[in-house]
Amino acid sequence: MSRRNNVRGPTSALTEFLKESGITPTTIARRARTRQVEQPAQLEAGPSNAQQNGDQPESGPRGTNGNAEEYASDHLDETDEEQPAQKKRKMTKTAEAKEKAKAKANAKKKKGDDEDFEDSDEDEDAYTALSKMWKDNSKPPVGSFENCARCNKQFTVTKYTMAANPPPGFLCHLCAKASGADPFKKPAAPRKRKAATEKRNVVHFEERRFPSLASLCIKIISHYIDDVEALGDIGSINLDELAKSLARNRSLTPQNAPLFYNVENTNLTLYDVTHLTPPAFNTLAALNPNLTSLRLDFCGRIDDTVMDSWTTSLPHLKRIELLGPFLIRIAAWKKFFETHPNLEGFLITQSPRFDLECTKAMVDNCKNIKELRLNEIGKMDDAILNEIKQYGEQLTYLEIAYPGVPEALSDDVVVDLMSAVGASLKHLNLSNNVNLTDGFLFQGLKPHARQLSTLVLANLPELTDAGVAEFFDTWKAAVQDHPNRALVNLDLSRNHELSDKALISLLKHSKKSLTNLNINGWKTTSQEVLKGIARQCPRLQKLDISWCREVDDWVIKELVEKCDKIQEVKVWGCQRLSLQCPRKRGVTITGVEIHVAA
Amino acid sequence: MEEPQGEKSSQPQDDWVRFISSDGYSFLVKRKVALASPTLRGMLDVSSNFAEAAMNTCRLEERGIVVEKLLEYLAYKSTFESAPKKEDIPDFMERIAPEIALELLMAADYYDS
Numbered sequence: 001m002s003r004r005n006n007v008r009g010p011t012s013a014l015t016e017f018l019k020e021s022g023i024t025p026t027t028i029a030r031r032a033r034t035r036q037v038e039q040p041a042q043l044e045a046g047p048s049n050a051q052q053n054g055d056q057p058e059s060g061p062r063g064t065n066g067n068a069e070e071y072a073s074d075h076l077d078e079t080d081e082e083q084p085a086q087k088k089r090k091m092t093k094t095a096e097a098k099e100k101a102k103a104k105a106n107a108k109k110k111k112g113d114d115e116d117f118e119d120s121d122e123d124e125d126a127y128t129a130l131s132k133m134w135k136d137n138s139k140p141p142v143g144s145f146e147n148c149a150r151c152n153k154q155f156t157v158t159k160y161t162m163a164a165n166p167p168p169g170f171l172c173h174l175c176a177k178a179s180g181a182d183p184f185k186k187p188a189a190p191r192k193r194k195a196a197t198e199k200r201n202v203v204h205f206e207e208r209r210f211p212s213l214a215s216l217c218i219k220i221i222s223h224y225i226d227d228v229e230a231l232g233d234i235g236s237i238n239l240d241e242l243a244k245s246l247a248r249n250r251s252l253t254p255q256n257a258p259l260f261y262n263v264e265n266t267n268l269t270l271y272d273v274t275h276l277t278p279p280a281f282n283t284l285a286a287l288n289p290n291l292t293s294l295r296l297d298f299c300g301r302i303d304d305t306v307m308d309s310w311t312t313s314l315p316h317l318k319r320i321e322l323l324g325p326f327l328i329r330i331a332a333w334k335k336f337f338e339t340h341p342n343l344e345g346f347l348i349t350q351s352p353r354f355d356l357e358c359t360k361a362m363v364d365n366c367k368n369i370k371e372l373r374l375n376e377i378g379k380m381d382d383a384i385l386n387e388i389k390q391y392g393e394q395l396t397y398l399e400i401a402y403p404g405v406p407e408a409l410s411d412d413v414v415v416d417l418m419s420a421v422g423a424s425l426k427h428l429n430l431s432n433n434v435n436l437t438d439g440f441l442f443q444g445l446k447p448h449a450r451q452l453s454t455l456v457l458a459n460l461p462e463l464t465d466a467g468v469a470e471f472f473d474t475w476k477a478a479v480q481d482h483p484n485r486a487l488v489n490l491d492l493s494r495n496h497e498l499s500d501k502a503l504i505s506l507l508k509h510s511k512k513s514l515t516n517l518n519i520n521g522w523k524t525t526s527q528e529v530l531k532g533i534a535r536q537c538p539r540l541q542k543l544d545i546s547w548c549r550e551v552d553d554w555v556i557k558e559l560v561e562k563c564d565k566i567q568e569v570k571v572w573g574c575q576r577l578s579l580q581c582p583r584k585r586g587v588t589i590t591g592v593e594i595h596v597a598a
Numbered sequence: 599m600e601e602p603q604g605e606k607s608s609q610p611q612d613d614w615v616r617f618i619s620s621d622g623y624s625f626l627v628k629r630k631v632a633l634a635s636p637t638l639r640g641m642l643d644v645s646s647n648f649a650e651a652a653m654n655t656c657r658l659e660e661r662g663i664v665v666e667k668l669l670e671y672l673a674y675k676s677t678f679e680s681a682p683k684k685e686d687i688p689d690f691m692e693r694i695a696p697e698i699a700l701e702l703l704m705a706a707d708y709y710d711s
Binding site: 210211212213214216217218219220221223224227238241242244245246248249583 | 647668671675678679690691694696699700702703704706707711
């Protein structure tokens with residue numbers, strides 16, 4: 001039965017070794033038997049010994065107990081002939097070799113173990129999973145005669161003789177062919193084990209990725225960067241697109257950055273300057289002396305020396321936007337403000353060092369600041385706000401979001417700030433100031449905001465549904481002359497408390513002008529109200545209704561059908577959307593979970 | 599070459615796809631080659647409703663010379679990407695003329711290759 005079972009379970013190293021040295025339960029069992037016989041045999045006469053030896057190759061290998069006996073006795077009759085006996089002697093030689101190999105393994109084992117082996121040999125063949133070995137061993141030697149298990153004709157055993165299936169016995173060539181098996185089929189190549197060193201080599205990273213076309217092009221561009229002629233007509237190419245391509249591959253380097261430099265440049269935007277070193281930033285300033293606006297993303301390597309050199313270069317700079325200027329120290333910031341009094345826009349994100357002192361220097365030196373962004377500032381606090389207040393009604397753009405300590409700013413101080421600067425603001429972002437409450441809306445925004453068109457108040461957990469609703473309901477009426485116009489961009493994402501009332505009121509307030517609405521995470525907003533967005537906002541272009549649980553295909557259908565200008569809808573985490581979620585040309589619907597799964 | 603229209607499902611890898619550049623050059627490549635670019639794969643995805651997939655024809659907004667090089671790279675990629683480590687892979691860089699490197703970079707970026 002075991003022969004039919006080709007399944008081999010995992011084997012231990014020892015088992016594998018034994019198998020390779022030709023030691024199987026069968027050979028062990030056989031040897032155990034011969035040893036038992038040998039001892040008395042030495043005392044007794046020779047012939048019985050010989051007979052035992054002759055018996056050896058046949059009796060052991062039989063897979064099935066009862067039949068094996070039967071078969072062996074059959075065979076015994078034939079062994080009277082001279083020729084097979086010789087063959088058997090050969091076999092015994094190999095058996096001796098095996099015995100030597102086995103002796104090593106056996107040295108560790110007690111006799112009792114041997115017995116166990118023998119037992120398991122008889123009982124549980126299926127689990128030892130050594131069918132290959134069995135087959136080889138059980139086969140009678142080449143050249144001997146066998147009776148075909150099927151047609152019972154005598155035939156000569158050859159290399160290609162196959163075992164009968166089901167066992168026992170062997171098939172003659174004709175029967176083997178007739179049974180459908182190919183007797184000449186080569187045995188599957190033995191699995192080669194990997195060399196130990198090779199196995200131990202754990203690959204922690206992809207060694208050589210296939211080069212992408214983009215990376216090849218970048219290499220070429222970097223190589224020919226000094227040879228403008230070779231690169232062809234740059235004028236026809238959208239340099240901004242090129243800058244984005246390079247940034248996406250994070251491959252803007254000091255070598256290829258000069259591609260974007262020009263004496264006449266007034267505007268420079270590089271989206272990923274991770275690889276630019278301080279000297280490269282100096283070069284940037286030196287080769288673009290007429291810049292008025294500079295934006296550098298991921299500029300973590302700008303340090304004090306760069307800021308120092310920028311104090312003299314870049315005299316016309318009016319707007320600077322930096323993402324991640326970690327290394328710039330207080331002294332360098334101060335010197336920068338002192339030497340750039342004409343600055344109108346100062347937008348930085350992520351700085352652990354920018355503090356009250358820097359703010360004071362900015363307010364004292366740069367009187368014309370209109371755009372101010374201090375996002376993710378580690379040392380943000382109320383005192384800094386009090387300084388900013390001095391800008392009064394000249395600020396049009398203000399972002400003080402994601403302070404290092406989310407609780408850093410209190411309601412009162414922000415309300416105070418709004419009373420000072422609110423009237424001129426067009427863009428306001430106060431996200432993630434978790435202490436801001438409805439009170440800020442009523443006392444800060446309602447009376448003071450006059451020109452606001454973009455409002456970002458993401459993740460203000462203190463805001464309540466009723467409070468926000470009331471704010472939008474009463475905003476227009478609050479100021480008699482010049483009430484704030486309707487909002488164009490509104491982001492109230494991740495305010496989980498907000499729901500139907502707030503949405504109804506804000507739509508009522510701004511429905512005509514809204515182009516960009518983000519209510520990500522308003523989890524309990526009802527379907528009816530969500531459909532209202534589509535009905536009421538004719539100008540809507542971008543909408544984020546992720547994690548609004550009630551969103552289903554019908555809400556999307558309304559949007560797609562009723563908002564002519566809609567371009568982008570985000571629906572992450574809206575589990576009710578099905579594969580039938582409506583689509584329309586020109587409308588990108590991102591985040592449909594089932595599309596990802598499909 | 600024959601372009602089996604109805605048999606897309608039976609031999610999805612072996613039919614031909616046409617690409618037309620912005621200046622009117624037309625290129626025929628094996629589908630397998632085109633599918634080496636994720637963007638083109640999306641355009642040619644039979645399960646989508648795109649006209650490109652229905653007609654097996656894509657219009658690319660690039661000049662012919664750029665489209666040619668892009669497709670050449672995709673052919674190169676589909677040939678050698680699965681090559682064993684030790685096998686020598688010819689260098690593609692020397693096939694790119696520096697004159698088109700900038701344009702090709704943007705095309706490569708868009709077609710994600």
